[in-house]
Amino acid sequence: MWRIENQCPQCGADTCLEETQRLFTCPFCRVKLFITVDDYFRYFLSPTAPGTEEAIFVPYWRLKGMFFSYDGASVHTGLVDVSHNAAMLDFLPSSLGLRSQTLRLRFVSPEIRGSFIEPACSPGDILSTIEDPFNPETPLLSEKTFVGESVSMIFSPIYVKDRAAYDGILREKMAVLPEAVSGALIGNRGKAKGTMSFIPSLCPDCGWDMDGDPESVVLTCGNCRSAWGASRKGFEKVPCSFLPLEEDSLLYLPFWKMEAEIKGIRLDSYADAVRFFNWPKAIKREWEELPFCWLTPAFKINPELYLRISQRMTFQAIIPSLKSDLPGGSLYPVTLPLKESFETLRMILAHSAVSKKDMAVTFPSLRFAMKKSGLVYWPFHVSGTELIRPDRQLSIQANALKWGKNI
Numbered sequence: 461m462w463r464i465e466n467q468c469p470q471c472g473a474d475t476c477l478e479e480t481q482r483l484f485t486c487p488f489c490r491v492k493l494f495i496t497v498d499d500y501f502r503y504f505l506s507p508t509a510p511g512t513e514e515a516i517f518v519p520y521w522r523l524k525g526m527f528f529s530y531d532g533a534s535v536h537t538g539l540v541d542v543s544h545n546a547a548m549l550d551f552l553p554s555s556l557g558l559r560s561q562t563l564r565l566r567f568v569s570p571e572i573r574g575s576f577i578e579p580a581c582s583p584g585d586i587l588s589t590i591e592d593p594f595n596p597e598t599p600l601l602s603e604k605t606f607v608g609e610s611v612s613m614i615f616s617p618i619y620v621k622d623r624a625a626y627d628g629i630l631r632e633k634m635a636v637l638p639e640a641v642s643g644a645l646i647g648n649r650g651k652a653k654g655t656m657s658f659i660p661s662l663c664p665d666c667g668w669d670m671d672g673d674p675e676s677v678v679l680t681c682g683n684c685r686s687a688w689g690a691s692r693k694g695f696e697k698v699p700c701s702f703l704p705l706e707e708d709s710l711l712y713l714p715f716w717k718m719e720a721e722i723k724g725i726r727l728d729s730y731a732d733a734v735r736f737f738n739w740p741k742a743i744k745r746e747w748e749e750l751p752f753c754w755l756t757p758a759f760k761i762n763p764e765l766y767l768r769i770s771q772r773m774t775f776q777a778i779i780p781s782l783k784s785d786l787p788g789g790s791l792y793p794v795t796l797p798l799k800e801s802f803e804t805l806r807m808i809l810a811h812s813a814v815s816k817k818d819m820a821v822t823f824p825s826l827r828f829a830m831k832k833s834g835l836v837y838w839p840f841h842v843s844g845t846e847l848i849r850p851d852r853q854l855s856i857q858a859n860a861l862k863w864g865k866n867i
């Protein structure tokens with residue numbers, strides 16, 4: 461787990477954040493702030509004992525999360541945890557190795573002295589180079605989906621002296637550079653980009669101090685019973701509903717409920733779903749009008765379980781009537797953003813399709829568009845070390861949830 465050094469914006473105390481932390485509580489002044497960024501987080505490693513040379517910060521993409529690949533027959537899952545040279549400069553190491561785990565990172569801000577090199581490739585370019593260990597030699601398809609728990613950029617310092625590049629941390633010579641390259645590096649005056657903000661975690665509706673875990677991407681207000689996710693403008697309300705508690709359930713797990721328009725197959729209503737998946741059910745007339753909903757975990761969990769839980773929640777039964785509100789009781793934190801969950805729908809569909817052959821043909825032309833979304837809290841019975849949901853024939857090991865927090 462990476463750590464980020466950060467000064468408390470309120471009291472100035474030196475504090476430390478986890479890489480995935482979004483809700484910051486200052487241990488000194490107790491201020492509670494939610495951290496947001498425009499696009500992705502940018503960190504840098506501090507140069508050691510800086511000399512007179514100006515530090516040149518070179519970018520590395522940092523990608524961490526779940527990885528799904530579909531080869532036309534089945535969906536495979538894995539975890540990605542890589543850093544990769546984003547400057548496309550040959551003399552730089554291709555990854556940061558263990559450096560970012562052993563050294564403390566800091567947030568990039570416009571005051572940082574030095575020049576910042578722009579990335580020359582996108583996270584997608586990096587992912588396409590990742591070997592898929594599961595794919596057969598000649599797969600029918602090679603479709604990949606990455607669900608980023610963390611997509612960020614880390615700047616590592618170098619400096620250039622007498623046409624040679626030096627590591628800004630070890631202060632060792634890395635390479636002698638062609639004149640054009642050293643000239644371009646020295647001449648670069650790129651300033652740090654990106655804005656991040658710390659916003660007070662107060663409910664925009666009633667001003668109450670909201671609840672959340674350090675890794676929560678949605679905060680809840682216990683006073684006016686509302687839920688809020690971060691947006692570029694600050695907080696944005698998230699519609700919530702829940703399955704009313706019929707017995708003593710102990711824990712509510714959050715799911716993203718999505719209605720999607722899919723180009724390529726007809727899956728608008730539950731009647732469509734019965735036809736598409738050959739469910740052994742007689743179609744009731746009202747099902748033609750009942751929008752088909754996807755339910756995917758709104759919390760981090762290992763990708764194989766993610767796929768299984770999504771399948772059971774979405775395809776096991778028609779969604780019962782829900783109450784529009786935030787439930788009382790124990791709520792598991794929302795740690796997986798809606799946008800990321802939406803990206804997985806095509807993989808859940810491929811995994812669940814009855815006709816594998818048809819799916820392989822249809823898959824490349826499938827296009828998903830979000831129609832409607834919200835959070836649904838589903839009550840789970842806690843039995844020993846398991847969380848159980850009989851109506852979905854689902855049991856989740858409690859430690860899978862804890863584990864999921866550290867993906």
Ligand SMILES: [Zn+2]
Pocket residue numbers: 468469470471472473486487488489490491
């Ligand atoms: Zn403070």
Ligand SMILES: [Zn+2]
Pocket residue numbers: 663664665666667668681682683684685686
């Ligand atoms: Zn409120």
